[in-house]
Amino acid sequence: MTKGKIQKSSNKTSPRQGGAQSIRRSIAILRSVSKHNETGARLHQIAKAVDLPTPTVHRILTVLLEEKFLSFDIEGKTYRLGSELYSLGAATQRISIRDRYHTSLQRISGQTGDGTCLVIPSGYDGLCIDHIPGKYRIQVLGFDINERRPLGIGAACLALLSFLPEKQREDIIAANAPRYMTYYGIEDKEVRSWIKRTRKLKYSNSIHIVSSESIGVGAPILNKKGQVVAAISMAGINSRMTSEKRRETARIILAEIAAVDPPPD
Amino acid sequence: MTKGKIQKSSNKTSPRQGGAQSIRRSIAILRSVSKHNETGARLHQIAKAVDLPTPTVHRILTVLLEEKFLSFDIEGKTYRLGSELYSLGAATQRISIRDRYHTSLQRISGQTGDGTCLVIPSGYDGLCIDHIPGKYRIQVLGFDINERRPLGIGAACLALLSFLPEKQREDIIAANAPRYMTYYGIEDKEVRSWIKRTRKLKYSNSIHIVSSESIGVGAPILNKKGQVVAAISMAGINSRMTSEKRRETARIILAEIAAVDPPPD
DNA sequence: ATATAAAATTCCATATAATGGAATAAAATA
């Protein structure tokens, strides 16, 4: 008996994946690997990060490896992002974000004298994809090409986070809260108040957050649909970055962004 | 009751996917989309290309869209590669192939006076990821950034193909044979003979293949493990490209490649 | 406008692909 004629339309805990569990998992794994791409990620590490049993992760890693979405270092037994991702990444946009704004960065750097960088969202992080050093003798360094920083921290990452849709923003803040605290001693409450300010001004200020001696200014790049796809920021040492200079810098960055035909998506 | 105690260890036709069918399918779909990224690919088109039923493809596309591995143009109902692929692609190598060889390309172009390009393998194609125009008044154009060409056709794509492992090479030739014939009127036999020559010389010559007025020279870039990861080529008009000039160009390209610390993978 | 065809999307019963616990093997460490 108990034939169970009534179909359980929703089962206890499974969150309804829509017939794509393994794909979602693969993507989570790729994102996890990308966070440790410099050192390379180990099976165990990845499994813990994505919260899945080791054999499952192992199987998925094997496929991604075969398809060159990952590469494997046999000595260290570590996984990194693979060449096929590079190929596909290179083919994404007819003109990539980087190409599109490279000369803008150069001009901003030329006008302000300080270092400028171009940052895109990548998971819960901002990823720096281009950087022009400033010409002053004393420079703020730190956010160089291929580096990552939690969304919300620093002028560019704050600009990115601020203009994401609210739901996504909250997800990211929740996920990053521990990092805010551990690495920067900042409560998520504070990040939310910065966001509010940033949205009002249309550009971000990052004051003594990443480093106590530097101040940054950043602005978002929106695509044709109005979604944030990147951000440009400039950072200088305190003494140079008066509030007047900050406003002026923001003006320059915003003007440069406005001058470029926005990316389609 | 015919409980079927004997397990069918191998079933009739299924080609043993190792628990990753949907992942493989997703990747095939991404590759297919990348081939039509400029115009965008439609559901039907993709389904035909990867030889799967439309609903299945539709479901996978939906996930890839949600995960930003694809973007969707609502007017044209077309799919393109998405921002997350760009992010992951940008994070692949500490220094990307493009950054690593950009100045080499500039130097080669400076020394030879002709246009140079950097090409990576992408599926059955070579994908141009960087290009420096030459300085002569008359230039060979054609292979520009983001363009694709079948592996085997043109100096760079021939260099790439020639130094792949034999099995992979044969797979690619088999897959590309129809395109060789249709678009260039070339038999796969010919391609194989070029490969032989290229492997012997350590660089490729592409004579009157892509265009009857131009000649190209290319050389492979091998990573630390000795695998081809990219190729550099230079193309000039016939009158300039004497056999002497070709040898000299090859020398320059090979020297430039040798001067750069090879990519790890 | 209206009919017709083609492509996109939703639905859902079913089978099979993906799962992950357990066992085993291989490294790392004591």
Place this chain on the structure above:
DNA sequence: TATTTTATTCCATTATATGGAATTTTATAT
């Protein structure tokens, strides 16, 4: 050499992905 940790293989079980059929939307012909 023993012990722990991490990686890999195995395979019975079931939840997941599948794809045929139905429906809706969009394009094209009349």
